[in-house]
Amino acid sequence: EPEVTQTPSHQVTQMGQEVILRCVPISNHLYFYWYRQILGQKVEFLVSFYNNEISEKSEIFDDQFSVERPDGSNFTLKIRSTKLEDSAMYFCASSELDRKIYEQYFGPGTRLTVT
Amino acid sequence: AQKVTQAQTEISVVEKEDVTLDCVYETRDTTYYLFWYKQPPSGELVFLIRRNSFDEQNEISGRYSWNFQKSTSSFNFTITASQVVDSAVYFCALSGPRGSNYKLTFGKGTLLTVNP
Numbered sequence: 062e063p064e065v066t067q068t069p070s071h072q073v074t075q076m077g078q079e080v081i082l083r084c085v086p087i088s089n090h091l092y093f094y095w096y097r098q099i100l101g102q103k104v105e106f107l108v109s110f111y112n113n114e115i116s117e118k119s120e121i122f123d124d125q126f127s128v129e130r131p132d133g134s135n136f137t138l139k140i141r142s143t144k145l146e147d148s149a150m151y152f153c154a155s156s157e158l159d160r161k162i163y164e165q166y167f168g169p170g171t172r173l174t175v176t
Numbered sequence: 177a178q179k180v181t182q183a184q185t186e187i188s189v190v191e192k193e194d195v196t197l198d199c200v201y202e203t204r205d206t207t208y209y210l211f212w213y214k215q216p217p218s219g220e221l222v223f224l225i226r227r228n229s230f231d232e233q234n235e236i237s238g239r240y241s242w243n244f245q246k247s248t249s250s251f252n253f254t255i256t257a258s259q260v261v262d263s264a265v266y267f268c269a270l271s272g273p274r275g276s277n278y279k280l281t282f283g284k285g286t287l288l289t290v291n292p
Contacts, residue, residue, distance in 0.1 A: 103284045117277040163209045167220065168220075172219070
């Protein structure tokens with residue numbers, strides 16, 4: 062069964078460093094999302110991406126964040142200068158562009174630890 | 177704005193007991209979608225079910241059942257004859273109609289512990 066994959070599974074970085082989290086969505090999916098879950102808290106929407114551009118972003122998604130689909134398969138989230146409060150699990154999700162557009166399939170997540 | 181409330185932070189039951197997880201939502205959309213996701217200790221999010229706002233039929237899948245009531249804006253999830261493997265955090269989520277980019281709004285989750 063097709064699945065969303067994410068790399069790395071765990072990333073440790075120092076405050077102020079740049080990190081890139083990578084996702085490979087399901088191949089025929091066209092809508093992509095990033096969500097964040099701070100430890101012990103709820104999952105929060107960060108950004109949605111369609112047709113090579115951001116379709117919506119939350120207030121969390123400030124100028125230090127960016128997303129990109131550099132090729133036909135990868136979907137990346139870049140955090141330019143990490144802060145301690147960026148420590149969280151980051152989930153990528155994707156969905157189709159037909160009647161199942163509302164069904165998002167999540168990757169296993171990348172745990173980001175900022176020290 | 178959309179909002180999902182899961183009032184039960186933690187529930188602990190003994191194996192084989194039935195347990196119901198509550199979910200209450202708020203939305204101004206007339207068309208919307210409701211979901212339940214399971215997050216086991218390993219951390220991934222596992223999709224369990226989706227319901228459309230125009231389909232109030234309850235659904236049963238094995239030991240799982242869902243009760244959708246528009247009149248009370250609730251979408252409750254029942255596990256019958258719970259098992260230790262059901263131990264996880266369960267999230268209820270809501271998304272809007274076409275044009276809303278279908279972003280999911282999650283509740284805070286309910287930690288279910290099933291003890292042997």
